[in-house]
Amino acid sequence: MASIVCPKLGAVPTGQRSCHQLELHPKTTQKSTQPVAHRLGENLGFGFRRTIKSPHALATEASTPLNENDKMMANYVPIYVMLQLGIVTIDNVLEDKVGLEKQLKQLKGANVDGVMCDVWWGIVESKGPKEYDWSAYRVLFQLVQDCGLKMQVVMSFHQCGGNVGDVVNIPIPQWVRDVGETNPDIFYTNRAGNRNIEYLTIGMYRDYMKSFKETMADFLEAELFTDIEVGLGPAGELRYPSYPQSQGWVFPGIGEFQCYDKYLQADFKEAATNAGHPEWEFPDDAGEYNNNPDVTGFFGSKGYLSEKGKFFLTWYSNKLLIHGDQILNEANKAFLGCKVKLACKLTAGYYNLNDRDGYRPIARMLSRHYGAFNFTCLEMRDSEQDAAAKSGPQELVQQVFSSVKREDVHIAGENALERYDRDAYNQILLNVRPNGVSRNEPPKLKMEALTFLRLGDELLKKKNFRLFKTFAYNADPRTYSSVVPLERSKPEIPIEELLKASEWLEPFPFDDQTDMSVGGKLNDFIDGLLDKIPFF
Numbered sequence: 001m002a003s004i005v006c007p008k009l010g011a012v013p014t015g016q017r018s019c020h021q022l023e024l025h026p027k028t029t030q031k032s033t034q035p036v037a038h039r040l041g042e043n044l045g046f047g048f049r050r051t052i053k054s055p056h057a058l059a060t061e062a063s064t065p066l067n068e069n070d071k072m073m074a075n076y077v078p079i080y081v082m083l084q085l086g087i088v089t090i091d092n093v094l095e096d097k098v099g100l101e102k103q104l105k106q107l108k109g110a111n112v113d114g115v116m117c118d119v120w121w122g123i124v125e126s127k128g129p130k131e132y133d134w135s136a137y138r139v140l141f142q143l144v145q146d147c148g149l150k151m152q153v154v155m156s157f158h159q160c161g162g163n164v165g166d167v168v169n170i171p172i173p174q175w176v177r178d179v180g181e182t183n184p185d186i187f188y189t190n191r192a193g194n195r196n197i198e199y200l201t202i203g204m205y206r207d208y209m210k211s212f213k214e215t216m217a218d219f220l221e222a223e224l225f226t227d228i229e230v231g232l233g234p235a236g237e238l239r240y241p242s243y244p245q246s247q248g249w250v251f252p253g254i255g256e257f258q259c260y261d262k263y264l265q266a267d268f269k270e271a272a273t274n275a276g277h278p279e280w281e282f283p284d285d286a287g288e289y290n291n292n293p294d295v296t297g298f299f300g301s302k303g304y305l306s307e308k309g310k311f312f313l314t315w316y317s318n319k320l321l322i323h324g325d326q327i328l329n330e331a332n333k334a335f336l337g338c339k340v341k342l343a344c345k346l347t348a349g350y351y352n353l354n355d356r357d358g359y360r361p362i363a364r365m366l367s368r369h370y371g372a373f374n375f376t377c378l379e380m381r382d383s384e385q386d387a388a389a390k391s392g393p394q395e396l397v398q399q400v401f402s403s404v405k406r407e408d409v410h411i412a413g414e415n416a417l418e419r420y421d422r423d424a425y426n427q428i429l430l431n432v433r434p435n436g437v438s439r440n441e442p443p444k445l446k447m448e449a450l451t452f453l454r455l456g457d458e459l460l461k462k463k464n465f466r467l468f469k470t471f472a473y474n475a476d477p478r479t480y481s482s483v484v485p486l487e488r489s490k491p492e493i494p495i496e497e498l499l500k501a502s503e504w505l506e507p508f509p510f511d512d513q514t515d516m517s518v519g520g521k522l523n524d525f526i527d528g529l530l531d532k533i534p535f536f
């Protein structure tokens with residue numbers, strides 16, 4: 001890496017909390033060695049009150065022979081907004097249909113394409129195995145459809161509660177938790193033996209997806225759902241429950257490995273024995289949730305770079321890769337032929353080093369399922385991070401974007417935390433089109449979709465919503481194009497082939513700032529004045 005210190009474990013200086021093993025805390029990147037661009041106030045004449053032209057308008061003006069459809073789609077990034085977590089209550093009721101309808105119409109008026117919604121396992125199958133009750137979700141889907149919006153639905157096999165922003169508590173079904181009472185090893189377990197009941201280690205989700213498909217056949221036929229986000233772990237993300245607030249984790253603690261149940265212990269023992277090292281055990285010096293890495297032997301003293309450390313991390317990260325592959329394979333079978341795209345949410349903290357790309361093998365795995373890679377933290381800038389955390393979200397997004405594109409996989413994005421300010425919007429806009437809008441040809445770099453977190457009173461406050469509308473316009477929402485019918489997954493890719501994609505490659509260059517800015521500090525000042533005018 002010439003100019004950018006890539007997000008990697010190996011580059012973490014002592015005491016820094018970034019780049020942890022795949023189950024650790026979520027902010028993985030090392031800061032860039034380049035000065036972070038502070039762009040406040042530089043954007044006059046761009047974003048305010050639509051003084052810029054939308055990507056669509058620019059493409060339409062172009063003199064090159066793009067056809068109309070190409071022009072429209074070339075720079076287009078569809079935008080979705082996440083619905084509230086408890087929109088269907090734990091009692092399986094869509095409580096405030098009238099209120100929601102009003103909000104959805106506001107989104108539609110802001111040219112938003114669609115909404116993302118969790119479909120909670122803990123609600124739909126709460127009464128017993130295979131006793132599904134989809135009624136409230138059908139009402140919700142009908143409402144969204146009537147409002148002219150599309151949907152990204154999340155197959156939420158995980159618990160709601162215990163992550164940042166989880167304002168409601170929706171556990172996994174009681175009957176599953178009852179099984180856990182008699183056999184707690186079905187849950188992820190840390191070294192101290194604490195069980196985590198957010199998500200199961202086993203794939204028991206096939207029937208749920210099949211039932212969803214059968215019950216929602218009419219909505220599928222009407223192409224209401226564009227994406228099926230397949231829940232692959234806590235918060236719906238492909239990860240271990242390695243930084244649970246419910247067990248006392250706070251940012252930026254390093255988190256803990258979650259492999260101490262008897263099944264994973266036996267699996268590791270077998271793998272180590274096959275590798276000629278029956279004496280190898282899990283690391284006993286990897287620290288606790290809120291440690292700083294330098295106080296641990298495994299990270300601080302570079303145990304992770306030893307032969308044994310590498311073996312463990314490879315085994316641990318491969319487990320996650322295989323888990324994702326297996327569940328996506330089931331999802332692919334369940335939704336085969338439907339006009340939907342499978343998607344998978346990812347976060348930070350994978351086995352990603354100076355010389356090892358932790359993301360591209362995942363993208364390669366996704367490629368065989370025609371899956372999309374949905375990444376987080378689009379809104380975050382390095383300069384906003386606590387220096388002690390040594391967190392570099394900008395480089396992380398850049399790396400992930402590049403790795404995913406290199407595998408020819410669709411990339412989508414979300415913001416990690418709720419933000420309604422110009423800096424966040426501008427950063428998101430930069431990340432969705434890292435080299436800006438292209439006038440004459442499709443942009444080389446572009447995300448395929450964007451989901452904004454989250455619908456609610458805060459977003460719909462007059463000032464916030466006004467700015468959001470400018471942002472949505474600059475992302476250039478248009479009518480969503482049809483998704484092609486899902487094809488059957490390609491043949492399984494051997495793990496060795498997947499891991500070949502961990503070779504480190506230079507990320508694609510990103511611009512310093514978006515060409516679709518929603519403005520800067522001065523715009524905020526003017527907005528403050530406008531707010532005093534009641535009818536504005």
Ligand SMILES: OC[C@H]1O[C@H](O[C@H]2[C@H](O)[C@@H](O)[C@@H](O[C@H]3[C@H](O)[C@@H](O)[C@@H](O[C@H]4[C@H](O)[C@@H](O)[C@@H](O[C@H]5[C@H](O)[C@@H](O)[C@@H](O[C@H]6[C@H](O)[C@@H](O)[C@@H](O[C@H]7[C@H](O)[C@@H](O)[C@@H](O)O[C@@H]7CO)O[C@@H]6CO)O[C@@H]5CO)O[C@@H]4CO)O[C@@H]3CO)O[C@@H]2CO)[C@H](O)[C@@H](O)[C@@H]1O
Nearest residue numbers: 026027118160163164165235236251347376416417418419
């Ligand atoms: O419906 C779909 C699913 O929805 C939910 O899951 C989503 C979840 O809601 C999302 O937040 C997101 O969660 C992931 C995320 O993608 C991962 O990146 C990661 O998040 C970590 C994050 O990357 C880390 O940086 C860190 O965040 C800490 C942050 O860096 C610190 O600065 C601090 O933030 C404070 C902030 O400093 C403070 O100023 C204030 O900020 C607010 C501000 O005051 C206010 O004016 C307004 O502008 O809003 C600001 C932001 O709220 O508060 C901030 C928050 O306290 O602390 C942060 C940590 O608390 O750690 C993050 C992990 O905690 O991991 C997340 C969880 O895995 O994406 C999820 C998936 O879509 C549900 O949980 C799911 O069940 C649903 O399926």
